[in-house]
Amino acid sequence: MNVPTSPATNDSGVLIIGGGLVGASLAIALDAAGIAATLVETAAPRADAQPSYDERNLALARATVNGLEAIGVWRHARAGATPIRHIHVSRAGEFGSARIDADKHGVDALGWTLPARELGVALLRRLDECTRLTRLAPATLAGLEPLAGGWRARIDSADGSRCIDTPLLVGADGTESFVRARLGIEAERHDYRQTLFVCTITPERDHANRAWERFADGGPIALLPLAERRCGLVLTVAAEAADGVAALDDAAFIELAQRRLGWRLGRLSRPGKRHPYAIRRVAASALVAPRAVLVGNAAQTVHPIGAQGFNLGLRDALTLAEMVAGAADPGAADLLQRYAARRAPDREGTMAMSHGLVQLACLPQPLLAPLRSLALLACDRVPPLQRALARRGMGFRGDPPLAVLERLP
Template identity: 45%
Template sequence: MTQNNYDVLIIGGGMVGASLACALAGQDLRIGLVEAAPLNVSEHPGYDDRSIALAQGTRRIFQTLGLWDALALTATPIRQIHISERGGIGFAHLDSRDQGVDALGYVAEARLIGAALRAQLPTLSGVDLLCPARLEQVVIKPEAAYATVHFFNEDRTVEIRAGLLVAADGAQSPVREQLGIAAVRWEYGQHAVIANITPTLPHENIAYERFTAAGPIALLPMSDQRCAVVCTVNDSEVPAVMALDDADFLSLVQERFGDRLGPFVRVGRRQSYPLFLLKAREHARARVAVIGNAAHTLHPIAGQGFNLGVRDVAALAEVVAEARRSGEDIGDLRVLSRYADWRRWDQRRTIAFTDALNRLFANPLWPVRAARNLGLLAFDLCPPLKRQLARQTMGLDGRLPKLARGLALTA
């Protein structure tokens, strides 16, 4: 058995785990990044590439980490957000000019975000890429000065001891499960059907969130005048929707969204995934921090999930860097509790916002519908409320980590 020791061991080399490795590099730490799949940088983008909404705060964090230049040429800015309900008179809109920013957010292809991260990882000093590797066992003994992890890599079992173990391994987190960290999960009874489509009219950098009796539908502006569509359907309807031919699927999207962008003329490959809310009961314990989807998985409404995970990264990296400089044990519960306490309000507020929004607009009762429409109209006429919502969804509200303020962790 091969044995290695690390200060920080990150389990999960997806976008959140890789972002943490980039954030912690240069902090006089030996870091290991464990990922089951090879970390290859793939080549050409395609019409069907899945896209992710990046909040303004996430863009600032990526810029501070030196990642944004690789994305800036292809990321599509969101200048406005238009919110409406099908069949109702109420609507609201947010405009980047009113908020004093160049964009409320950006839409970037997930493959290109991953490529930017994976291109940077091999250049980082003090970071070892341990992949492909299959996690086998995680053990943390009471009062131990390290966590012990066994994984299978290149036909041998490797044992790693780490002062801090970070679970960045997704909603089904094996680390969380092996350590007995409980999580609450709520099934929405819905799937998100995602695809890229091309409308007749230019999107003009406007993102749309439209609520319908059948579920919310979102259109995000992309490059080449494409739009990413996220269409929510009930679980029972998924097989039929996925079996539609392209023309019938475009008709379904058109019927739910309306004619604001003209007829839709092209659609790419469809994918679907179940929607659920997941919240870990603990985000920190001695030797362990839980981040990203392993800590919280949200409904995609308002596009907050990945951005919430990146804010976890920025906060945890700052807490660890400061503890390291002051000579503290970075895996001590008193240190990691600072991370959990810092992130608690943002996580709870964002989860409550996305969950409540989905439930509110799913209510079919006409008094509720009438109140929703009046609420949208009132919201649109109240600049302070719009500013508060914009700051929250941009990830620029509350206590901001250094990385979100454009400051290096050593500053």
């Protein structure tokens, strides 16, 4: 590598470190708002090189799809998406269940299922259309130095090193965020001692655009509707059982999933390639620092129960873009404090919900069974609770960014 002895320095506008799903979405939203930005990503700008553009099937809340539509991403993704028109939530061995139907709440879909890799392709296509964005990929953040009016970042790439000055540094670099560590922001960690397996399967009966989430002692299991009568399976197991589950042949794996999920969709078959993910919760103690902000998994990594991770991170990105677009100084202290305050109810509520559900709904305590069943029945049959559950499930919580409130065409 040819590294200049005196790296050139330039002003980037907003500097975003991390080009995964949330970082790329933020870059696009800023560009759409007319804000100059630089996006730094360690992976090459290809879907097969970006770790977050993987084999997961994402459950995109309605608010999320509204936001992706608003920033011009959804037109590149909608062909591969499958609408979720019904959601069924239950607990293995207990009588309660909750059902949410799109028609009952006056919408055509509660959300959509989309493979993460297809969303990644859509983001890359939209990034190619940006006119105010500088993309550095593959490139690495090698160092940060505070300045009076922002930060100076040293970026290493195959072309050498360069220094970039920015009035606002954004850490969108994932759960083990280098930016978060460099800012001195602590993070609370919780290991759930669980591993998530994702793959596709084919049920005997048509899924009818219904998503299923079922809690059990061993963790949640979910089925998400996909095209061509396929479903995305999300199976959680105890961490100590993960190696054994990974070693199962297809027939034994399907037997395990069938036992955990039940027979509501008939016999399951034709499992695709399985991908394991260790599950942990990581929550930054602060969202902002002087002229710096964390978004997405760098700010909070939540349990995948309820499929809230990317949905929450996109609301981070769209809220930040909205506030920066109306500001003379994108890194001003009062703007960042207002951003943190605005995001707090949504962030804290979503983290509490996901953590509480996995702690309560999956605890193997028989004394909790009647209470859990009654709670599910209440959510199913008490209209105010049903409306609140549906609204939150569709991603409308707290003070959402205006982009997610726009109607789909």
